[in-house]
Amino acid sequence: DAGITQSPRHKVTETGTPVTLRCHQTENHRYMYWYRQDPGHGLRLIHYSYGVKDTDKGEVSDGYSVSRSKTEDFLLTLESATSSQTSVYFCAISGGGVTQYFGPGTRLTVL
Amino acid sequence: GQQVMQIPQYQHVQEGEDFTTYCNSSTTLSNIQWYKQRPGGHPVFLIQLVKSGEVKKQKRLTFQFGEAKKNSSLHITATQTTDVGTYFCAEENSHFQGAQKLVFGQGTRLTINP
Numbered sequence: 001d002a003g004i005t006q007s008p009r010h011k012v013t014e015t016g017t018p019v020t021l022r023c024h025q026t027e028n029h030r031y032m033y034w035y036r037q038d039p040g041h042g043l044r045l046i047h048y049s050y051g052v053k054d055t056d057k058g059e060v061s062d063g064y065s066v067s068r069s070k071t072e073d074f075l076l077t078l079e080s081a082t083s084s085q086t087s088v089y090f091c092a093i094s095g096g097g098v099t100q101y102f103g104p105g106t107r108l109t110v111l
Numbered sequence: 112g113q114q115v116m117q118i119p120q121y122q123h124v125q126e127g128e129d130f131t132t133y134c135n136s137s138t139t140l141s142n143i144q145w146y147k148q149r150p151g152g153h154p155v156f157l158i159q160l161v162k163s164g165e166v167k168k169q170k171r172l173t174f175q176f177g178e179a180k181k182n183s184s185l186h187i188t189a190t191q192t193t194d195v196g197t198y199f200c201a202e203e204n205s206h207f208q209g210a211q212k213l214v215f216g217q218g219t220r221l222t223i224n225p
Contacts, residue, residue: 031210042117042199042215043154050208058212090153096209098144102153 003027004103006091012109019078021106023091025071029101031094032074034058034066036087037105043090049074081110115140115202117216125224130190132219134183134200142203143183144213145174149196157185159203187221195223 003026013019023032031050035043035058045058047066055066063085065077078085088107092100116135124130134143142161146154158167160176160183167174171194173186187194197220201213 033210040120040217042217043201043213044215045212048210048212050210054208056207056210059214094211098159098211099156100211100213102155105153 004093006103006106010107013081014111016080019081021076021089023074025093029093029095033092034076035090038087083110086110115214115216117200121220123222124190127189130187130221132185132198134216136181139180140202144201145185146199147196190223192223192225
């Protein structure tokens with residue numbers, strides 16, 4: 001497996017609180033992605049990064065922001081968590097080839 | 112936006128039976144990728160299909176891309192318990208600055224009775 005870690009792996013939080021999820025890679029890959037996975041929806045792209053400080057929105061970006069201050073880290077922030085953001089969040093990386101390599105995921109519950 | 116419909120949502124088979132999942136679109140698809148996700152795990156890339164009518168095989172797995180590039184399928188021959196998981200198709204919807212935006216189907220969850 002590619003060197004990708006996500007932290008935390010599980011989190012329970014309350015509505016209205018800020019939450020930051022971290023994706024860390026040791027592969028020096030240029031591209032990083034955040035997806036959410038919900039039953040019946042597959043995986044949906046939230047935001048992605050094509051370089052340090054270079055990010056763009058995916059198909060479900062409302063309520064989320066991201067930052068990438070160095071190659072190895074890509075942060076996903078929920079400024080004010082809502083129950084609709086309860087989900088499993090996956091980070092993925094790519095070196096520019098076909099394959100995206102996924103991290104182990106973070107299970108987030110917003111009460 | 113672009114939607115990729117995947118059917119069936121669930122499939123339960125006896126070990127040794129075949130399994131097929133289908134990925135359909137009302138518009139022409141660009142490239143298609145297939146991923147497998149084991150229970151409790153993360154998606155793992157299986158294959159990419161690019162050409163109209165393309166057929167690729169990986170051991171007991173056969174991947175097809177329709178002639179009109181509006182559908183794709185994954186067929187598993189003689190399933191084994193190691194095949195358990197959810198199979199996703201994903202369209203390479205667009206590229207920006209080299210980044211690849213994938214649009215995933217809803218997935219087909221395969222369970223197997225040993």
